[in-house]
Amino acid sequence: MLSTTITIYEISHQGKLLRKQVHSVPGFAFIHDFAITPNYCIFFQNPVQFNPIPYLLGLSGAGECINFQPEKPTKIIVIPRGEKGKIQYFEMPLGFVFHHANAYEQEDTLFVDSICYESLPQVRPNEDYRETDFSALDPGQLWRFSLGLTTGKVERQKIESRCCEFPALHPNYVGRPYRYLYLGAAHDAEGNAPLQAILKLDLNTNQRQLWSAAPAGFVSEPIFVPRKNAITEDDGWVLTVVYNSENHRSEIVILDSRDLSKGAIARLYLKHHIPYGLHGTFVPC
């Protein structure tokens, strides 16, 4: 039977390899992202089938060889980071996941926040991506999964139904209980649409703030930049590259992460467009 090898490297801030683990898990695993806590690495094994033969024969692209199997559950693989402990598996039908927002431990429960799609659009040859009917596709939505490490049970709860992707948070809170999340989001609260807004979620109070670049602006992944010596988790800035479809140019928009309703506090205009991308990062210098 097909199996997948997951190799985990833990590297110190100085670049030294601290630990390497190699695990084999059953089946083909399409893994785009994973979540981490002080004691665990968490992988979601999406329910897909992969037949590489047409790709190997040059008859189709690799993406066209992946078939989403909505009737099958997703396997959640929990790998202990330490030397001891067994891999735990959880199963739940939850659609497809590319990105995780965060994960944290509370007593014997692991919480994982992830963007889920009910279905994955199939990549078809000769289709014009410019003709994509966004409204016919399922939106990404934010869910919280709770994994009972002693009970073996998994439960989930929808946190945000607005179409959203690219979750970002304060880097010091990765793997820990956290309060604020920033996401690229659709301008409208319902349905699937391109990302034109930045959404801030307060996970404690359930309050939301939305800054929208619609109708002409299209946002990229938000990047959270903490203020130096900040006391509160949301003290800092949110950066995003916005494509302005009116003048075919891009601009970097800076928002006050404490209050998105202030609007852009700065815009860095470019004389050209930046091809629409996926991920970015911020490094202080």
Ligand SMILES: [Fe+2]
């Ligand atoms: Fe990604």
